[in-house]
Amino acid sequence: MLGIRYLSKYCSQRYHMIGELLCKEKPDIVLLQEVWSEKDYLFLKKKLSCTHPYTHYFKSGVIGSGLAIFSKHRIHDTLLHRYSLNGYPYMAHHGDWFGGKAVGMAVLSLGNLTANVYVTHLHAEYNREKDSYLAHRVVQAWELQQFIRHTSAGADVVILGGDLNMHPQDLGNRLLRSYTGLRDAYAETAKFDGCEGGVTLIADNPFISQKEIFPFEKGIRIDYILFKGSSRAEIGCDSMSTTKGSVADSPFPFSDHEALTAELKLDSCVSPQTGNDKPCKNPDSAGNLAELVDIVTEARTEVKVGLHCAERMRYTAARTGVMGLALLFLELAIAAVPWFALGAEQPFPQTSFYLLAALCFAVLLTTFLLYIFYTIEIKSLQGAEDQMRLAVGSLHEKLRGFPATQPHCASMEPPEGQEPPARDPEE
């Protein structure tokens, strides 16, 4: 498997190089991010038509999701889920908002096994000390784990590849791994050949600025291949490698990130006596659950902080809008005074009047749009926080090991026996 990222310098040459590499190495599954142009995708599709006949380009938004998958194995089905939050449109120089970040899923047949392969790209981190996008990235990680958990129940194997824009022990990463039970290929691999520490963003790369990795001079690891098996299949990582910056016979590397390749070993273990679906590594042990509760609580705190910020920003936008409106009324009043009192003949500072009116309208329009935008942000953050609260409640119940008494009410009538004929206390 392979994850590669693109930027615009030497674009066509680099797609050519990548096509050559993939033709030569022939990985079973290729996961690409930031393939912004459909032309580039079609170029790769043509180039890889013999080695990777099955492919899908995840379309969404204006620019697209930038996500693509190439496979030797038949893709039966695909699904795209757009994250509800993705930065701010006015932070145009960061550009994340315009990219339409999403997670794409493809259902593949690997022999007699069904694999759900996910590819994603989360919001970038621009300033680790003062990360104004932390809440957004945590919500994205939350939605990612929700999406994977809920869509992978029927899969024998789950593989996730992508640019998570998070360090290995960052909150979102821990949330993702502990909730889904996904394991990090780099942490589990038997053999590794690549940059020290598995870093994928390195100082040597000419496409990145040193600011991006400061203060980690040796580079950072923010691209991952994660996987998990199930009761029907075991999966492990035999070997893993990354590209190491420069490419032989080329003045520039493939991408701004190093490409990851992992050789995964699959063993189907069909045991007809186990009629359940729980993965071999059951994440529901008490220790894991307690850890998960802590992580979700931590994530909830971050989302609340983000919510507080968003509410403050919306308040500021509303206040500025009201001030713009007041200014407009004031101007109209000033304009009306000579008109009423002295007639229309009076000399009137037309140009400054129009300029000021235009300014007022611009302020009103901008603050209105910002107000709408922050309202959407607040709704999304509240939605994520609601889900997290639900999840913590449900995890606590599991931890206690018996069904919770129903909240809110002191005297409870027993639930009507309309639905389940028997209530086993097993859960």
Add this chain to the structure above:
Amino acid sequence: MLGIRYLSKYCSQRYHMIGELLCKEKPDIVLLQEVWSEKDYLFLKKKLSCTHPYTHYFKSGVIGSGLAIFSKHRIHDTLLHRYSLNGYPYMAHHGDWFGGKAVGMAVLSLGNLTANVYVTHLHAEYNREKDSYLAHRVVQAWELQQFIRHTSAGADVVILGGDLNMHPQDLGNRLLRSYTGLRDAYAETAKFDGCEGGVTLIADNPFISQKEIFPFEKGIRIDYILFKGSSRAEIGCDSMSTTKGSVADSPFPFSDHEALTAELKLDSCVSPQTGNDKPCKNPDSAGNLAELVDIVTEARTEVKVGLHCAERMRYTAARTGVMGLALLFLELAIAAVPWFALGAEQPFPQTSFYLLAALCFAVLLTTFLLYIFYTIEIKSLQGAEDQMRLAVGSLHEKLRGFPATQPHCASMEPPEGQEPPARDPEE
């Protein structure tokens, strides 16, 4: 279960009535659509806190999804998926675009069974003869079935309730039912008490206009409760009822749609020897598959028609934008002529110049926004069409009963045996 819809007339009275009804009838699960105001949700939440302690309000967009669920049984997890298409923002009188249509999922424990309960509300049909939203509704139905199929693999029981805005035999409805294997409670119920034909939009209702149901004077059936079981549980409908317009002691009904109530019977059938997850009613028989291929092909055709329309609209927007730009340049040229030739003293028709310039800018801005909007629409339609093409290919392969030869290439090397240790030809 219950599905109710709201409009704004007598809003608080109707919420009060609905709260009373639910307190009295105490259904296990209540699914509501068009609960636009969070205040109304919180009113119901408080009112039902003793009978339905578990509840979730699905937040999204500016206005919200309007979806809510109340349950006697613990909600463990929720997930929201917004449809990528939902009408046009400039059709403000139809209002669908602003509503942020979505499908919400809640994972419930019903005794020892896990139930995935879905609630949704699709785009309305305003003109059955010339339905300009057909492609949008088909894509929504497609996304709905994708979402249900992919998220319900781990569920013992699946229940969907909502306003699908489609007649029972409409394309989207057939697509949804045949792909997911969901069964219509109205078609399967042993007992039925309600409006003739199970209609949920009736002429008697004072909140709807007669145009909405023309030419079906007896009303139309567009709200549904669908369900399916699995290998671990069987589900059937014992009885079903709808409200019948007027409500005793009240001058107006609960909602513009009639409420649906279904009594579902669940039997858990845990058979440890069947280690698979396939639902009892396996939708993968050859006859079903052939029918499914036809339906998906029909849906694909509708999406292509929609795509063609969207491309034409985008072309028109682009052409209008270019004309606006040309007009602006012409105006600037006309303004520049006296300025260059005769100096600035020349009398100049300032007002008409500004008005015309404002018109040009308005045209440019509008066409730019429309262009962006149509581009998003085209991307979404293309995305759905890509998925449908994939699905048809995969279904054809299943129909043939053996793995397809890989396309595009004449001479194929065998796939490297990197992943599956053995390739059973069973699939």
